Amino acid sequence: MVNYSIQVNKISKRYRIGLEQQAHDTFVEAFSEWISRPIKNYRRLRKLTQFDGDNSNEEENIVWALRDISFNVKPGEVVGIIGKNGAGKSTLLKVLSRITHPTSGQVELFGRISSLLEVGTGFHPELTGRENIYLNGTILGMTKAEIDLKFEEIVEFSGVKRFIDTPVKFYSSGMRVRLAFSVAAHLEPEILLIDEVLSVGDAAFQKKSLGKMEEVSKEGRTVLFVSHNMGAVRSLCSRGLLLENGTLVKDGDVDQVINYYLSNKNVSTAGRLAWSEADAPQDNEIILFGIELFSEAGEVRTAFQIDEGFEIRVHYKIKEEVRNLRLYLRLKTTMGETVFATYEDASIREGFIRKPGSYTAICKIPPNLLNNLTYRIYIGFDSPGYKVLIPGREYLEVDIIDTSDGYRYAKGAFDGPIRPVVKWDVKNQ
Amino acid sequence: MGKKTIKSIRELPRIIINTDNSVKKLIDLRELWQYRDLFWFLVIRDIKTRYAQSIIGVGWAVIQPVFSMIIFTIVFGNIAKINSEGIPYAIFSYTALVPWTYFSSSLTDSSKSLISSKNLITKVYFPRLVIPIAPVLAKLIDFGISFLILLGMMVWFGVTPSIWAAFIPLFILIMMLTAAGAGMWLTALAIQYRDIQYGSNFFIQLLMYLSPVIYPASSVPDKFQLVYALNPMVGVIEGFRAVLLGTHSMPWFYLGIGSASAFVLFISGIMYFRHMERYFADVA
Structure with missing residues (x-):
């Protein structure tokens, strides 16, 4: 008989989304609306915790974040959960970590469980590094005695030893992340649930954390790992689960699941596309060799923080002189809407000629411009007035994520395709 | 750290997550015990951060009741000449202000505790009950400090406490149960209905007039005494006055009814809180 450490049986989770407000165009309407508003508000708020009746009117306001998810995980298995933004990955981890309750279904877990949905949960800026290690550690489920034992190790790993008795509000954001991750990396539960926490911090620290995660996964602990970083999933996990719109569409060997995910989308989520000369999109004059997404720190990634910029690098080769290359x-x-279009600067002047050779065009996307969404990168080459060289197509997908712990209404996806940081001034007249 | 050898998975603690709406245990003591260190660090956090980056620091714990006493003595003692049962009005009102300030400030903190811990609730699991209860404990420090001032005033006014002062721990327990009970109710409501958050400050202010802070409980008309005694703070405040100032004998009537209603409030608070806690992360 096989004993599982996690048994998930037909889990579903529904959420109610906010109801639209009706517009009113007469004063009387506005007035009666103002009078009846408290009652409507009360009904609306009460419904957040009550779901009565399944009439069609109700259905419109309900979203199913998870639908009939079932799987089992053996002790010591390291499972990667992949899928697009909004596929239900985070909700699944929240249900498993008992933060939110399922609408139906049952989960059985054996062992102590820790979830890492964010680094530094509960960090208080006024407390020192030392005090925050204890506070954060106990929030994550450790006892004081366990933290005492590992304290030196945690401080050593974080590299902020000198400032351990300084309030963390004086730390740089990088230091704060390192300290927080060090606490998390020293958890020793039987089951560990991790959500996209490796996407924070600088490159060197990320590498170190990834190493630590690999160590953890070799210790026979059961790990569920959500990430957009296919490289990390591939190297850490043996099994993959693919979620799509709240349902589990693929469960199996990690390579197979990742390949299925990537091939099925026709658009790569790998952060890098490269072709050999034979398969590359090309024309008589030009070959597109590859497209890569680079972080500011210089690594290839598919997901970026909302407040970090990134580069889209396009590698191409000109075989014969091209006039007006664009x-x-x-x-x-x-959904296929264009958020914005941009052109390689040098080539938009009439009469410009690009000589044969290998080129890399780097497009820099500034921080704090995009929304908390998944975007697709569409690229094409032409020579205006003469011919189309390589027809435009979507090649890569990039996820922009907001993991800051902002005020609820200033976090996550806003309305509209972009979310630029705009300066506001409020004057009291 | 070597590889852990797990003989059988069935030996590990088992957690079941399902849609069963009933609350199995009113309080899961075993789990709360597991998280005792977290509870302790939350209390310490509340204490340490309250007066961080402040000049007077913990002096604020004294300023609020002392200044209220001064104002009350001028307005109610000297101008309105409210009966203070033969005791100087300053110490008469301060004896009430010490427990009252504790009660109102811990209830205020407790009632907004879930909203201010929203970031924790949506990111990590732990027994939610520790959130509204931590401030009730943390505020005991302020209570202790303002109580020391009260002892100083008793020496100044030459008042000697009776041996019934041994009952003070009971009064403290009643006011803690009341603050925690009301706090659990209000915070569980406030996370879903933010009106509660806005309304509770006002409500607590009104409650002061329904407690014998500026006047003695004896001035309430007889026909209202029973209803009046339902407020547990009546028994607590009159208790403090009785044992410290010797205004009258132990107010068993107020204490009896008051502790019963404090107990009901506490238990029903836990019940409501436990019933609602599964939704906290969704509505926060």
């Missing part, structure tokens, strides 16, 4: 790039939503 490389165009569009950022699109997954």
Whole structure:
């Protein structure tokens, strides 16, 4: 008989989304609306915790974040959960970690469980590094005695030893992340649930954390790992689960699941596309060799923080002189709308000639411009007035994520395709 | 750290997550015990951060009741000439202000505790009950400090406490149960209905007039005494006055009814809180 450490049986989770407000165009309407508003508000708020009746009117306001998810995990298995933004990955981890309750279904877990949905949960800026290690550690489920034992190790790993008795509000954001991750990396539960926490911090620390995670996964602990970083999933996990719109569409060997995910989308989520000369999109004059997404720190990634910029690097080779070469790039939503279009600067002047050779065009996307969404990168080459060289197509997908712990209404996806940081001034007249 | 050898998975603690709406245990003591260190660090956090980056620091714990006493003595003692049962009005009102300030400030903190811990609730699991209860404990420090001032005033006014002062721990227990009970109710409501948050400050202010802070409980008309005694703070405040100032004998009537209603409030608070806690992360 096989004993599982996690048994998930037909888990579903529904959420109610906010109801639209009706517009009113007469004073009487506005007035009666003002009078009846408290009652409506009360009903609306009460419904957040009550779901009565399944009439069609109700259905519109309900979203199913998870639908009939079932799987079992053996002790010591390291499972990667992949899928697009909004596929239900985080909700699944929240249900498993008992933060939110399922609408139906049952989960059985054996062992102590710790979830890491964010680094530094509960960090208090006024407390010192030392005090925050204890506070954060106990929040994550450790006892004081366990933290005492590992304290030196945690401080050593974080590299902030000198400032351990300084309030963390004087730390740089990098130091704070390192300290927080060090606490998390020293948890020793039987089951560990991790959500996209490796996407924070600088490159060197990320590498170190990844190493620590690998160590953890070799210790026979059961790990569920959500990430957009296919490289990390591939190297850490043996098994993959693919979620799509709240349902489990693929469960199996990690390579197979990742390949299925990537091939099925026709758009790569790998952060890098490269072709050999034979398969590359090309024309008589030009070959597109590859497209890569680079972080500011210089690594290839598919997901970026909302407040970090990134680069889209396009590698191409000119075989014969091209007149008026124009490389165009569009950022699109997954619904296919163009968010903006941009052109390789040098080549938009009439009469410009690009000589044969290998080129890399780097498009820098500034921080705090995009929304908390998944975008697609559409690229094409032409020579305006003469011919189309390589027709435009969507090649890569990039996820922009907001993991800051902002005020609820200033976090996550806003309305609209972009979320730029705009300066506001409020004057009291 | 070597590889852990797990003989059988069935030996490990078992957690079941399902949609069963009933609350199995009113309080899961075993789990709360597991998280005792977290509870302790939350209390310490509340204490340490309250007066961080402040000049007077813990002096604020004294300023609020002392200044209220001064104002009350001028307005109610000297101008309105409210009966203070033969005791100087300053110490008469301060004896009430010490427990009252504790009660109102711990209830205020407790009632907004879930909203201010929203970031924790949506990111990590732990027994939610520790959140509204931690401030009730943390505020005991302020209570202790303002109580020391009260002892100083008793020496100044030459008042000697009776041997019934041994009952003070009971009064403290009643006021803690009341603050925690009301705190659990209000915070569980406030996370879903933010009106509660806005309304509770006002409500607590009104409650002061329904407690014998500026006047003695004896001035309440007889026909209202029973209803009046339902407020547990009546028994607590009159108790403090009785044992410290010797205004009258132990107010068993107020204490009896008051502790019963404090107990009901506490238990029903836990019940409501436990019933609602599964939704906290969704509505926060």
